[in-house]
Amino acid sequence: MSTFIAIDSSDATDTQAASSYREGNVYPYLESKGFAMSPFFGPLARRGFVAPAAASPGVTLLTGAGHGTYTSFIGFNFEPVYAVDAYATPEVSGKIAHFLSCDNALYLGPNFVKNGCLAYIGYDDNFTFDPDSADIFFKCDGQIDCGLADGLTVGDAVGRAKDVFNQAIADLRAQGNTYAASVLTVNLSHLRSPLDGSQWGRVDAKLS
Amino acid sequence: MAKATKGTTKSGNRRTQRKRNQTKSKNRHGSQVAGYHIDGATTATLNEILDPTIPTMSLAELSEEQRVNLVVSRLQMKPDDFRVAMIGPALINKTRAIAEVRAGSRIGRTLMEIEQALLLHLAETGRKP
Numbered sequence: 001m002s003t004f005i006a007i008d009s010s011d012a013t014d015t016q017a018a019s020s021y022r023e024g025n026v027y028p029y030l031e032s033k034g035f036a037m038s039p040f041f042g043p044l045a046r047r048g049f050v051a052p053a054a055a056s057p058g059v060t061l062l063t064g065a066g067h068g069t070y071t072s073f074i075g076f077n078f079e080p081v082y083a084v085d086a087y088a089t090p091e092v093s094g095k096i097a098h099f100l101s102c103d104n105a106l107y108l109g110p111n112f113v114k115n116g117c118l119a120y121i122g123y124d125d126n127f128t129f130d131p132d133s134a135d136i137f138f139k140c141d142g143q144i145d146c147g148l149a150d151g152l153t154v155g156d157a158v159g160r161a162k163d164v165f166n167q168a169i170a171d172l173r174a175q176g177n178t179y180a181a182s183v184l185t186v187n188l189s190h191l192r193s194p195l196d197g198s199q200w201g202r203v204d205a206k207l208s
Numbered sequence: 209m210a211k212a213t214k215g216t217t218k219s220g221n222r223r224t225q226r227k228r229n230q231t232k233s234k235n236r237h238g239s240q241v242a243g244y245h246i247d248g249a250t251t252a253t254l255n256e257i258l259d260p261t262i263p264t265m266s267l268a269e270l271s272e273e274q275r276v277n278l279v280v281s282r283l284q285m286k287p288d289d290f291r292v293a294m295i296g297p298a299l300i301n302k303t304r305a306i307a308e309v310r311a312g313s314r315i316g317r318t319l320m321e322i323e324q325a326l327l328l329h330l331a332e333t334g335r336k337p
Contacts, residue, residue: 012298013293013298013299014293014295014296014297014298014299015295017293018295066295067295068295068296100295101295102294102295102296125318126294126296126297126314126315126318127294128292128293128294128318128322129292129293129294129295130292130293131291131293131299134293173329176236178237178326178329178330179292179322181326181329182322182323182326182329183322185322185325185329186318186321186322186325
């Protein structure tokens, strides 16, 4: 059985909101499609716990929500779980990675791919959301994992997620919530994936 | 939930409601500062920007300082309970949003990007026949 590593630091209100959505909707969907979850939530979202699990056989997806910088994905208590060139190749090699996190698509994503990661999907700037309609934002991003769970290639999963983003933007505008629609528009413009270039991996990669 | 009245359909009601929301939104934004007059000194409302008889500057023509001032003006018009969240900086209220934009911080730049995306959308939809 294929395993996914779920890393949610959940140590601040912003990351809690994202994690809560993912743990209630996205991870159960992956499990319903036959993927086994290896969870690293809260204080377990630290490098010492995640690294050996990620390098284990059968892991095909690294996913999660947490703070980020251009060069790192941050776990519990602001401890970097992944930082540029500060991990072992088997942790990422042959896997797909998707983080709901700010910034790290800029340098960490391409660094993952350089070290054998099949594809990296994430954001190259701040991920912003309307706290009063937060789930809409997390649902759009979560479509990436759901698409992968459905057996789509990375290119198709991201394409489907972009359609969900665009529909949500149209719906928010139709409801008169033009500010939230613009926030979502900006997030979408900062979503990076192999569709933007091979530095983020292969569009034809899929979960095995 | 209101029942569809004779001669209307649920989807027709939804379309009407959507149209009402869009009109309400247009009216709300129309009187708000959305750019600059051609002199580059006085601000222009969205209605003025959309008026083909009034010469105004496009977003691309504005200097960095003008764009900062424009976004700050628009943030000042938001309700006092305005807030937006970012993964990392967490909740940002109106006062902080204004301070971040004025400071030209990364948070401020993101807030400017959001406001500019909104202005572009409003101008685009407002110009549609």
